[in-house]
Amino acid sequence: MEREPAKPGTPATNVLERQIAGLDALEMANRSRPGLLRRTWASTWPVLAAVAIAIGAWELVVLSGWKPTYVLPGPAQVFPQLGRDLSESSFWAGLGLTMRRAIIGFALAIIAGVLLGAVVSRVRFLRVAFGSLITGLQTMPSIAWFPLAILLFQLSESAILFVIVLGAAPSIANGLIAGVDYTPPILLRAGKILGLRGLALYRHLILPASLPAFVTGLKQGWAFAWRSLMAGELLVIIGHHTSLGVRLEYARENIDAPDMIAVMIVILFIGIVIDRLFSAADRALRRSRGLDPS
Template structure:
């Protein structure tokens, strides 16, 4: 009698899993638990949050570092200037009513900046400065563009522009007063003559130093006439042009201060008029306080030009 041994030998032993099945409590190969995807998503989100936190902190740190690197030299220079000023006062070189120290001058400066009349005078001075500088930029750009493009004009007026740039602005005031009397036009006339030559020379220098290979490339690409100047020469000469604009502002500011000291128009009050009145009244603390305000305005404008210059250098890859 035949015995059926197949079922006896093929039956799994107790506790042994059937072939092709995974033991209890284990994960079959090629399968993913249902909660693993959610865990990975949470992990990715947490890592992304940590990265964002780290990058945000690094960005804030860099911003603070840049701000501090820009501020601390100015603070140091101010402290050194105040210390030197006080040292001169302590030396007894001049009596205190002629050369007061910081402790006598700074409170007077604070009293001035808290009055509306002072800010009205500052507003008038800045309005004159901006109008004169804008007119100077217009004349300087036109003159510089023409002289840089035409050799005949370069030979005729190149040296004249440089001569006008080196001429002291105060030397123009007698002529300005004869032409325009004591008026705003007299001040504007001298401001433009003081600033426009520097702006024109800055543009001329930028055009002169434009690499010839760029000019040849522009002509090959079909740039001619105004398009060549607009799309190639002006961008290439921008660094030198900005330097000319900065120098032009310095000449305009100096010319304006000289003009406001010499040309007093009716009852108008400006920084120059306040400075002149303080001198006439022998008010040394007030006079020095107005000089400090004029210096601060010059420093602020210089910082603005510095921001533009750094932006250009970064765009051109010249600043790390």
């Protein structure tokens, strides 16, 4: 005989309701998030600790006498120079030029990488023909492109942007391709049943499903773009355009080690800030999909 379900108001039903209520309360407790100040501090203090350790190690190396201070100055020499640089309008103009190049080059790389990744990921013949080539381009050092870029575009902005795009676009394309590869086939079948075809299929199904891997590709692409830009500004010096790379090269030529390291700190700081922005976007994406309860 089949067992009849417990009726409302019976002891068994009351026990079951209390258990469900307890599970709901536990789930809500796990979903509760700490305050903004606590979350900010939790994500900031490890960075501050790492910076303090790095500065301490730097000072110890300087105190060891491994290199003379005019070659390897300590924090006491570099940070005042950094303050002087930040007080100069020419420094901010150079920083603005560098960031403008970075944004334009990265935007062009996103366009090229998305188009390339979207086509290659869905056409089997192109995947076989160009899949390994894209990975090969990704592993190629950006510095190797500059002789060709200078030959094609001379010492110009186009030469720098050319190398930025070639350095970043393959990573972005590979990120999109990886995201498409991990799109569950059942979603593709459901989309086709709903009548999604062509661009509509990409816009409403494939791109949202591949977004986590695509964000990772964007983050890696930015790293390649930033490295390519710094190499370009060291090699392609355009008259009357004093960018961060140009200041770095001038400091090296003038054997001004404090200024050189100060500019390097600024370049490092910008890289860290952009990385934190990408990490925040990744956490927000995972949280929106229920993958990050913190």
